[in-house]
Amino acid sequence: xxxxxxxxxxxxxxxxxxxxxxxxxxxxxxxxxxxxxxxxxxxxxxxxxxxxxxxxxxxxxxxxxxxxxxxxxxxxxxxxxxxxxxxxxxxxxxxxxxxxxxxxxxxxxxxxxxxxxxxxxxxxxxxxxxxxxxxxxxxxxxxxxxxxxxxxxxxxxxxxxxxxxxxxxxxxxxxxxxxxxxxxxxxxxxxxxxxxxxxxxxxxxxxxxxxxxxxxxxxxxxxxxxxxxxxxxxxxxxxxxxxxxxxxxxxxxxxxxxxxxxxxxxxxxxxxxxxxxxxxxxxxxxxxxxxxxxxxxxxxxxxxxxxxxxxxxxxxxxxxxxxxxxxxxxxxxxxxxxxxxxxxxxxxxxxxxxxxxxxxxxxxxxxxxxxxxxxxxxxxxxxxxxxxxxxxxxxxxxxxxxxxxxxxxxxxxxxxxxxxxxxxxxxxxxxxxxxxxxxx
Amino acid sequence: xxxxxxxxxxxxxxxxxxxxxxxxxxxxxxxxxxxxxxxxxxxxxxxxxxxxxxxxxxxxxxxxxxxxxxxxxxxxxxxxxxxxxxxxxxxxxxxxxxxxxxxxxxxxxxxxxxxxxxxxxxxxxxxxxxxxxxxxxxxxxxxxxxxxxxxxxxxxxxxxxxxxxxxxxxxxxxxxxxxxxxxxxxxxxxxxxxxxxxxxxxxxxxxxxxxxxxxxxxx
Numbered sequence: 188x189x190x191x192x193x194x195x196x197x198x199x200x201x202x203x204x205x206x207x208x209x210x211x212x213x214x215x216x217x218x219x220x221x222x223x224x225x226x227x228x229x230x231x232x233x234x235x236x237x238x239x240x241x242x243x244x245x246x247x248x249x250x251x252x253x254x255x256x257x258x259x260x261x262x263x264x265x266x267x268x269x270x271x272x273x274x275x276x277x278x279x280x281x282x283x284x285x286x287x288x289x290x291x292x293x294x295x296x297x298x299x300x301x302x303x304x305x306x307x308x309x310x311x312x313x314x315x316x317x318x319x320x321x322x323x324x325x326x327x328x329x330x331x332x333x334x335x336x337x338x339x340x341x342x343x344x345x346x347x348x349x350x351x352x353x354x355x356x357x358x359x360x361x362x363x364x365x366x367x368x369x370x371x372x373x374x375x376x377x378x379x380x381x382x383x384x385x386x387x388x389x390x391x392x393x394x395x396x397x398x399x400x401x402x403x404x405x406x407x408x409x410x411x412x413x414x415x416x417x418x419x420x421x422x423x424x425x426x427x428x429x430x431x432x433x434x435x436x437x438x439x440x441x442x443x444x445x446x447x448x449x450x451x452x453x454x455x456x457x458x459x460x461x462x463x464x465x466x467x468x469x470x471x472x473x474x475x476x477x478x479x480x481x482x483x484x485x486x487x488x489x490x491x492x493x494x495x496x497x498x499x500x501x502x503x504x505x506x507x508x509x510x511x512x513x514x515x516x517x518x519x520x521x522x523x524x525x526x527x528x529x530x531x532x533x534x535x536x537x538x539x540x541x542x543x544x545x546x547x548x549x550x551x552x553x554x555x556x557x558x559x560x561x562x563x564x565x566x567x568x569x570x571x572x573x574x575x576x577x578x579x580x581x582x583x584x585x586x587x588x589x590x591x592x593x594x595x596x597x598x599x600x601x602x603x604x605x606x607x608x609x610x611x612x613x614x615x616x617x618x619x620x621x622x623x624x625x626x627x
Numbered sequence: 628x629x630x631x632x633x634x635x636x637x638x639x640x641x642x643x644x645x646x647x648x649x650x651x652x653x654x655x656x657x658x659x660x661x662x663x664x665x666x667x668x669x670x671x672x673x674x675x676x677x678x679x680x681x682x683x684x685x686x687x688x689x690x691x692x693x694x695x696x697x698x699x700x701x702x703x704x705x706x707x708x709x710x711x712x713x714x715x716x717x718x719x720x721x722x723x724x725x726x727x728x729x730x731x732x733x734x735x736x737x738x739x740x741x742x743x744x745x746x747x748x749x750x751x752x753x754x755x756x757x758x759x760x761x762x763x764x765x766x767x768x769x770x771x772x773x774x775x776x777x778x779x780x781x782x783x784x785x786x787x788x789x790x791x792x793x794x795x796x797x798x799x800x801x802x803x804x805x806x807x808x809x810x811x812x813x814x815x816x817x818x819x820x821x822x823x824x825x826x827x828x829x830x831x832x833x834x835x836x837x838x839x840x841x842x843x844x845x846x
Contacts, residue, residue, distance in 0.1 A: 211662035212669065215829055219822040222773055224765035225693050240767040249768065286845050287693035289685055290826060291833025450840060454668060461671040508841035532843045533692065
């Protein structure tokens with residue numbers, strides 16, 4: 188937690204925020220919850236900790252936002268400390284409980300509201316606060332400069348052009364069809380992810396570009412409850428897309444970025460109709476379209492032969508509506524696909540969502556404990572490979588793999604597709620040049 | 628006692644009905660007023676089909692994954708609501724009152740059926756109550772008010788049953804029957820029981836949010 192924790196609580200600010208958020212929905216939800224407890228069994232935190240009743244979604248709201256409204260914002264540091272533990276450490280805002288509530292109460296929205304209120308008092312995990320500073324200073328969560336980003340892209344383009352002839356990573360290309368945005372982890376730690384996307388776009392003969400600003404599609408401020416900053420982050424991306432005149436923004440294999448760009452971002456950025464100014468397409472969708480339309484073809488000999496399972500990232504499947512597309516891709520790349528149980532829109536969160544991964548070491552232990560449900564789901568499939576189309580799930584499942592000895596290979600769609608796709612003749616590297624060089 | 632009976636079955640009953648109806652109307656109108664500015668997300672994604680699917684799947688017994696996971700509770704819950712709605716409305720004795728008060732007759736159920744349904748209701752109420760106590764995740768959420776409301780909701784059934792069968796002091800049972808019913812009617816608009824109306828917008832919203840925006844089933 189932050190040093191600011193020692194500052195006194197500003198109940199005036201809390202009251203203002205309570206008023207601002209006092210929507211008909213929240214009033215209705217808090218007043219009609221009939222305490223039936225059906226939400227409990229939907230929550231992986233509850234299931235993973237031996238059905239501790241304090242981990243039922245209804246209890247978590249009761250102990251935080253509900254109590255705050257009942258006390259009209261007159262609370263002390265001790266209360267916010269209790270909330271800190273619940274709203275950051277016991278909920279990933281995965282929205283699964285909403286499907287199990289007889290009234291369809293959107294508990295995740297209330298937890299996020301509570302996060303905003305705690306954030307206003309500096310009661311926010313340090314890891315998340317750090318990303319907020321980075322977004323503010325550089326527009327991306329890792330604090331990377333534009334120069335470094337562009338350099339990384341051209342470095343990847345140079346390296347990859349040896350494998351795919353004519354491969355380029357266009358930056359700020361006016362009028363391209365799509366603008367491809369990434370998670371800041373990619374240029375920072377996994378530049379090969381950008382290279383793989385470039386290979387796929389090149390082979391699919393896509394008219395694409397990457398933007399020099401607004402390229403980080405992640406929005407951890409959304410999970411930190413900082414609405415103003417979260418709005419600014421999506422605005423950066425929308426504005427760049429409008430400037431470049433692209434037809435769509437494509438989101439990398441990242442879950443919450445899609446939730447931000449398509450569903451919550453428009454509201455955060457102040458679009459009253461709730462629609463983004465530019466269509467938003469997730470990688471899972473566009474990869475599926477390439478395969479379906481034959482723009483990318485898979486070498487049957489290179490299909491995955493060992494059993495494969497699929498992680499339905501909450502913000503891609505349940506909160507993104509793309510579970511069918513994920514399974515369609517499987518038909519092209521995997522010979523033995525095995526679904527987890529439950530799956531699709533009912534799938535459990537991996538335990539790394541809602542900002543958990545960037546919250547860092549402080550939350551690692553409980554991340555591993557609550558991840559037991561996901562680990563068991565994976566083990567039950569008997570899969571040797573798990574395809575994970577989300578960065579946060581990716582980190583979490585890699586950690587679970589070690590913690591629970593799952594012995595699975597954790598990969599993204601990009602990785603599998605680039606390894607198995609057929610490279611058409613015109614994109615194959617010309618080898619004669621090398622021989623000439625050798626003779627010199 | 629006769630004076631009390633006349634008061635409860637006359638002016639007090641009218642007052643209770645008026646508070647019930649006006650209270651619900653005001654509550655809904657108030658929420659509607661608030662929603663216009665703060666709940667644009669509700670109106671932006673309206674889709675009647677998703678709203679209906681979201682509502683109907685939770686009105687049908689075992690119509691959702693969640694209810695199927697706890698079948699005993701879900702059936703008790705369903706029976707509880709059906710009887711709570713159906714018995715008072717279609718009871719023959721009440722039908723006479725409807726005619727006196729509003730000049731309308733609706734189909735009435737035979738007394739033996741009402742009798743059976745009353746017993747069924749009480750059994751369902753007991754199941755719900757016991758579940759509240761024995762399941763830790765429900766117990767921890769339950770307040771004294773929740774226990775009070777479920778007992779209050781059952782009280783008119785119990786007293787009505789006793790009065791009909793002339794068990795115990797008839798007049799007293801009848802008075803208690805009317806009194807509990809009136810308290811219940813008055814409390815509905817101002818408590819969680821407001822869900823008799825708010826169930827619909829609440830379910831419609833999640834239908835819009837998950838269904839019309841994402842194609843996700845919420846049942």
